[in-house]
Amino acid sequence: MFYREAGDFNTSYPEDSQTFPIKFDRWRYYAVLFVAIFVIPFLINDYWVNSIFLPFLIYSIAAIGLNILVGYCGQVSLGTGGFMAVGAYACYKLMTSFPDLSMVVHVLLAGGITAGVGVLFGLPSLRIKGFYLAVATLAAQFFLVWLFNRVPWFYNYSASGQISAPERTFLGVNITGSNTDAWATYLFCLFFVILSAYIARNLTRGSVGRKWMAIRDMDIAAEIIGVNPLRAKLTAFAVSSFFVGISGALFFSVYLGAVEVGEAFGITKSFLVLFMIIIGGLGSIFGSFAGAAFLVLLPVALKIIGVDWLGWPTDIVAHLQLVVVGALIIIFLIAEPHGLAQLWRVAKEKLRLWPFPH
Amino acid sequence: MRVTDMTTEYTTADGRRIGGTVMEMKNITLRFGGVEAIKNISFDIREGEIRAIIGPNGAGKSSMLNVISGFYVPQDGEVWYKGAPRPPMKPFEVAQQGIARTFQNIALFEGMSVLDNVMTGRLTHMKTGLFAQSIWKGKAEQEETENREVAERIIDFLEIQAIRKTPVARLPYGLKKRVELARALAAEPTILLLDEPMAGMNVEEKEDMSRFILDVNDEFGTTIALIEHDMGVVMDLSDRVVVMDYGKKIGDGTPDEVRNNQDVIDAYLGVSHD
Numbered sequence: 001m002f003y004r005e006a007g008d009f010n011t012s013y014p015e016d017s018q019t020f021p022i023k024f025d026r027w028r029y030y031a032v033l034f035v036a037i038f039v040i041p042f043l044i045n046d047y048w049v050n051s052i053f054l055p056f057l058i059y060s061i062a063a064i065g066l067n068i069l070v071g072y073c074g075q076v077s078l079g080t081g082g083f084m085a086v087g088a089y090a091c092y093k094l095m096t097s098f099p100d101l102s103m104v105v106h107v108l109l110a111g112g113i114t115a116g117v118g119v120l121f122g123l124p125s126l127r128i129k130g131f132y133l134a135v136a137t138l139a140a141q142f143f144l145v146w147l148f149n150r151v152p153w154f155y156n157y158s159a160s161g162q163i164s165a166p167e168r169t170f171l172g173v174n175i176t177g178s179n180t181d182a183w184a185t186y187l188f189c190l191f192f193v194i195l196s197a198y199i200a201r202n203l204t205r206g207s208v209g210r211k212w213m214a215i216r217d218m219d220i221a222a223e224i225i226g227v228n229p230l231r232a233k234l235t236a237f238a239v240s241s242f243f244v245g246i247s248g249a250l251f252f253s254v255y256l257g258a259v260e261v262g263e264a265f266g267i268t269k270s271f272l273v274l275f276m277i278i279i280g281g282l283g284s285i286f287g288s289f290a291g292a293a294f295l296v297l298l299p300v301a302l303k304i305i306g307v308d309w310l311g312w313p314t315d316i317v318a319h320l321q322l323v324v325v326g327a328l329i330i331i332f333l334i335a336e337p338h339g340l341a342q343l344w345r346v347a348k349e350k351l352r353l354w355p356f357p358h
Numbered sequence: 359m360r361v362t363d364m365t366t367e368y369t370t371a372d373g374r375r376i377g378g379t380v381m382e383m384k385n386i387t388l389r390f391g392g393v394e395a396i397k398n399i400s401f402d403i404r405e406g407e408i409r410a411i412i413g414p415n416g417a418g419k420s421s422m423l424n425v426i427s428g429f430y431v432p433q434d435g436e437v438w439y440k441g442a443p444r445p446p447m448k449p450f451e452v453a454q455q456g457i458a459r460t461f462q463n464i465a466l467f468e469g470m471s472v473l474d475n476v477m478t479g480r481l482t483h484m485k486t487g488l489f490a491q492s493i494w495k496g497k498a499e500q501e502e503t504e505n506r507e508v509a510e511r512i513i514d515f516l517e518i519q520a521i522r523k524t525p526v527a528r529l530p531y532g533l534k535k536r537v538e539l540a541r542a543l544a545a546e547p548t549i550l551l552l553d554e555p556m557a558g559m560n561v562e563e564k565e566d567m568s569r570f571i572l573d574v575n576d577e578f579g580t581t582i583a584l585i586e587h588d589m590g591v592v593m594d595l596s597d598r599v600v601v602m603d604y605g606k607k608i609g610d611g612t613p614d615e616v617r618n619n620q621d622v623i624d625a626y627l628g629v630s631h632d
């Protein structure tokens with residue numbers, strides 16, 4: 001592999017602070033984008049989209065959101081499932097109340113509403129920290145699920161208590177409902193993934209990102225350089241919840257189609273997304289993708305290897321999956337808190353110097 | 359002649375201009391439960407000067423700095439800044455008014471590089487909103503570049519170019535102290551507060567730090583209030599000195615005046631006994 005930065009000089013500050021300062025990285029990034037937009041849509045079928053691509057894309061958005069709060073701003077949250085539910089129910093209410101508005105608007109508005117709810121539940125973060133904040137967000141998780149279960153207005157008084165997405169089109173193509181094409185739902189979600197990653201990257205490299213990281217690293221020192229702790233934390237809650245809300249809206253409307261809140265957005269969802277950013281890498285956008293990919297692919301891979309090749313019983317494989325994830329969480333927390341993203345950086349560093357390591 | 363009696367602007371022997379009073383502490387009293395950490399202390403800080411606060415351990419020096427930067431609210435007394443009494447303020451509001459500081463125990467952002475740490479010092483100057491930052495191209499990028507230029511100038515000035523991209527956690531103690539100074543300087547403060555900038559340093563590092571403090575004051579005209587434990591260092595560095603002991607002010611004047619003050623001599627001799 002020819003991974004080189006020689007002859008590749010950044011001569012201005014904007015060039016030096018761009019996302020991929022090394023030309024090779026930049027090209028690989030464009031290549032990935034090209035394949036994602038122009039190649040994959042022609043190759044995928046329903047199986048690939050439903051078992052891998054949609055969950056990967058949607059969880060990536062949630063992971064980016066949670067990573068902003070936990071990885072960049074240092075505020076632990078166990079309420080991700082609850083906030084995804086807010087996005088889902090906001091999207092449902094918007095879709096049924098304003099059927100003529102574009103789905104893109106619905107999803108973005110759902111993100112906005114979730115941002116507002118996130119700010120509300122973020123208010124205690126000024127006073128409580130660490131473990132206690134985690135417990136408070138856990139309470140938010142249970143409260144939100146309870147709320148969507150108990151108040152019939154949220155599910156339009158449907159007999160089942162579920163919400164289901166009506167059929168909606170975007171540019172004349174079905175993206176929700178039962179008659180969707182794999183490529184269409186994929187591209188619709190991909191659009192939001194690219195948007196989220198772009199915004200998250202820009203926010204984390206500029207002044208607001210530094211405020212978040214300052215709060216994360218040492219809140220007293222952050223105050224002494226003029227960071228208003230409450231403002232910084234609340235913007236982190238808002239931006240984080242915005243992304244989590246978008247992912248919840250997509251998860252419900254495009255991916256599942258119909259949702260029972262406790263099942264789809266329960267506490268296990270909160271842990272799943274948290275595990276994604278721990279394994280992928282706290283404080284890294286790339287890590288959010290890596291973690292989402294890993295935890296989406298793991299059950300699929302285990303099923304293929306365990307059930308299809310080795311012929312093990314399904315429940316054993318399901319348990320094995322829990323064991324593997326648990327072990328990995330412990331390993332990453334102890335040995336590499338910066339996750340897969342850091343392993344990738346180290347590998348690149350080695351490659352950059354290869355074959356002359358000194 | 360007593361320089362401190364001068365109420366108008368004057369020029370020091372080495373040619374620096376000292377202006378009028380920029381900050382004044384008026385009858386500050388600070389208590390922690392039964393402990394009186396600061397007892398009815400008044401002193402002023404003049405524009406462009408290097409003002410030292412000295413005294414034995416536990417004298418209340420750090421507490422005084424914490425009153426100035428808004429961490430502690432005194433039970434009695436007022437802080438006057440730029441000619442007006444200052445209402446009670448949070449530390450971040452004090453910072454936004456142009457008062458930067460370093461801590462006795464280093465308070466850097468360990469998860470960030472040296473450059474990012476220095477860039478955080480620019481935050482009070484960066485006003486672009488969330489939306490413009492999301493888009494980045496245009497306003498946010500331009501603001502980033504302008505502030506990056508200031509940060510890089512400070513980095514050059516303090517001779518830490520070589521470690522710009524190093525994570526702060528990997529630096530030795532002496533360099534961390536310098537990075538913390540860089541972060542405070544990056545704010546281009548009106549007043550710079552330094553809490554024991556030379557504590558725990560070897561002789562060579564102390565000399566470097568003294569030189570930087572003098573250069574900062576000389577080059578940028580920054581008003582500096584610094585705490586030092588060590589009489590010797592202070593005498594070379596400062597224009598005027600406040601001496602504290604057990605929360606009381608026992609001396610205030612030029613280094614020469616303070617050196618010959620009987621109370622000060624007693625306090626320092628007293629300390630060396632125990």
Ligand SMILES: Nc1ncnc2c1ncn2[C@@H]1O[C@H](COP(=O)(O)OP(=O)(O)O)[C@@H](O)[C@H]1O
Nearest residue numbers: 390393395413414415416417418419420421422
């Ligand atoms: N947060 C606090 N709570 C209680 N006592 C304090 C606090 N901060 C300082 N003190 C007390 O105030 C006195 C002065 O401390 P300090 O200002 O740190 O002294 P110095 O910096 O001169 O060594 C000491 O007796 C110290 O124990």
Ligand SMILES: [Mg+2]
Nearest residue numbers: 419420421462
């Ligand atoms: Mg002290």
